[in-house]
Amino acid sequence: MSGGIIFELFVGIVSLIMKDLVFIFDGDGVAIHAWHFARYLEQECGIGFSTTQGFFTGVFQDCMRGQAELREELEPFLLGWGWQA
Template identity: 35%
Template sequence: MGGVLVIGDRWDRNLQRDYDITEEMTKEFFITKFSACVIGKADLKEEIAPFLRKWNWSGSVDGFLHYWFCGSRILNEP
C-alpha cells in the first residue's frame, strides 16, 4: 500500500483543545467550501480566510494551515 500511518488525536479535537475552535464552528466551512478546494476548483487560502475571522483565529492563514497539516502528529515509523 505505501501509506503513512499518523498517530495522534483527531485534528478537530486538537483545534478545540488548543484554540477553542469547535467542530460546530468549522462545520460550515467543510460543508460549503472545502470540497471545491480539494478538487482544485477553489483556493483553500482564499476560502478559509473569512472563516478564520469568524473563529477568532489571531494568526495568519498560513499559520492556521501549518497547524492543520503539520501540527501534533507523530508518524508511526515502523
C-alpha cells in the same frame, strides 16, 4: 486523471502559511483522523466543531477538487473563528 482526483489519492496534505501560522489539511484522513483534528481544535484552540463544520463540509470540498483556491477561501473563516493572525 484530473488534478482533483490526483490530490485526493495523494496523502492530501495541503499547507497554508499565514504569517507565523501553518495549517495542514489532510484531505483523505491518512495522516490526521478527522475526530482527532476536531478534538485538537477544540481543546487546544478553543474552536468547536460546530464552528468549523461549515468550512470543512462546504468550500473545503471545492478546494480539494481544485474548484476553489484554499488561500482565498480560508481567510474569511479564520476571522469568524476568532483566529489571531
